[in-house]
Amino acid sequence: MPPSAAYRPSRSHETLGPEFFDPVQAAVFPQHILRWRNQRAAEPLGLGTLSEAEWIDHFGCFTPLPGSFPQPLALRYHGHQFRHYNPDLGDGRGFLFAQLYGADGRLFDLGTKGSGQTPYSRAGDGRLTLKGGVREILATELLEARGVTTSTSFSLIETGEALHRGDEPSPTRSSVLVRLCHSHIRIGTFQRLAYHGQTDALGRLIDYALATYWPTVAPGPTPALTLFAEVMAAVAKLGAEWMAAGFVHGVLNTDNINITGESFDYGPWRFLKQYDPRFTAAYFDQTGLYAYGRQPTTLLWNLERLAECLLDFAPEAALVAQLETYQARFRPALRDTWFRRLGLVSTELEADLGFLSTLYQFMFDSGAGFEQTIFDWVGGRADRAAASPQAELYERPDFRLVRAGLDARANPAAVLPPGDGPADLPIEDVEALWAPIAQADDWSRFEAKVAAIRASARG
Structure with missing residues (x-):
């Protein structure tokens, strides 16, 4: 069955020219088991009518979609990795x-x-673990539910290979993931052209991107x-959304920041249990460079590059004058994203940010659950908070100022989140969801979690 009438293919990226990509071949996998569709x-893109066999053919075997690229494109880019420049990057286990x-x-x-080796794979095998694919689905689904501009996990197919990894029990199952987003043009794309002095290509990229x-x-x-x-506004907004979602990306290298301000490429991500600016997601981030509280300034550093x-x-x-407007873009975005999550009515920017600072301090000092606190106080209403498992924390003296701020910004019309508690996703939950998949190929807990996450979204 062909794609539906809504399907409108493009080969737009090819118009940039051969300096931007290398045509590659996808890996040939021994098995294809559809795990996530x-x-x-798919529906609004005209791909919802594909049969399961057709889906696997396109997103597991990578038979070209009609009218789009006849061959996948491994994108070229460089990047700062933990602030050290690396000119040996590029799509090493993925492609457009x-x-x-x-x-x-x-x-x-x-x-x-996870689609195979490319000219930029270096010593890597170009593969993705099945657990890594599951983690990426969970991250994107919860981020979307919390209002973050994120890539979408479009497809996950188990591929039947045994992979060896140093950071999880091996051998482990393999997969290939397809993600959907508006752009894979990164800050690192610009860096590569500047590094090689490709001024003409850089000019084309500027015009193309606009x-x-x-x-x-x-x-x-x-x-x-x-x-x-435009890029700075999009990236500042993304940083604000991460902070309000309690999200820690973990690896904010310049090759992981795209120009449309979409969060993507999820490795050691975590969501906060409690508010803690020092919390890091990656065990190898020894200095806390990409800690939760440093994410906004890290994004600014990337924009400087x-x-x-x-x-x-x-x-x-x-x-430089544009860079100096970063805080003027980030601060109102931070207030707006937090207030959307809390369902509150905004007042004056500085007063609202002051209220948020008071809330942060209370959560940090009390150890209150990050998501539980938001769940309890949507709209500034106290009835849910009274029945909360952490209700006693709201009796602390340092909550009085928070409560006053909530009362001043209360919104009786706020849409309350469904259920009896927040759709949280601590690392322990991820491991608990993965265990039955690894042990018995039981996907029921994972599927139920994704359904609960989707149900938690309030628009």
Whole structure:
């Protein structure tokens, strides 16, 4: 069965030219077992009508989608990894498989993870563990439910290989993941071109990015400066969304920050149990460089690296002036995202941020559950809090200022989250969800968790 009438393919990325990618072949896997099909995401793209066999053919065997790329493209990029520049990066276990337009006319990428070796694999096998694929689905589903701009886990197919990894029991099961997002153009894409002095290609990338991702924005006399302002606004907003979601990405290298401000590429991610700015997700982040509380300033550091790539196209002073507006973009976004989650009515920005600081301090000092506190106080209503398992914490003297702030911003019309408690996802839950899959191929707890996460979304 062909894709439905809603299907509109694209080969947009090819127009950038051969300096941006390498055509590659997907790995040939010994087995294909469909484990995750995101029908909700497939429908508006015209792919919801695919049979299971057709789905596996495209997203497990990587037979080209009609009208899109005849061959997958491994994207070229560099990046700072833990602030050390690495010119040997690029798509090492993934590629851009296809592009297509959504119902709203926006361009989407279908990218992969675990699809085999490329010229940038170095010593890697180009594969993805099944557990890694499961973790990525859980991350993207919960982030979406919490209002974060994220890539979407589109497909997960178990591939029948035994993989050896140093950070989990081996051999372990293998998979290939397909993710959906608007762009895989990273800050590191710009860095590679600047590193090699490919000024013409960099100019094409600036024009392409503006025309493709911000078609309604006039380029102005300095397109690079216009683009930088849009990227900075998108990235600042993403940082605010992470903070309000209690999310710690773990690896905020410049090759993991795309220009459309979509969270993607989930490795050692974690969600906070309690509010703690020092919390890190990656065991190898010994200095806490990418700790929860440092994420906003880390994103600014990454944006500074992008600005360096644009110096041939925009005055340095103008780029610096744009960078100085980062806090003016981040702070209202932080207030807005937190207030959406809490269902509160905003007042004046500085007063609202002061209220959030008081809330942070209470959560840090009391050890209150991050998600439980949000669940208890949506709309500023006290009735749910009174029945909370941490109700006694709200009797502490240091909660009085928080309560006053909640009362001042209460919203009786707020939509309350469903259920008896938050759809939380501590690392222990992830392990508990994985255990029956690993031991008995039982996916029921995982499927129930995803359904509960989706049900928890309040729009």
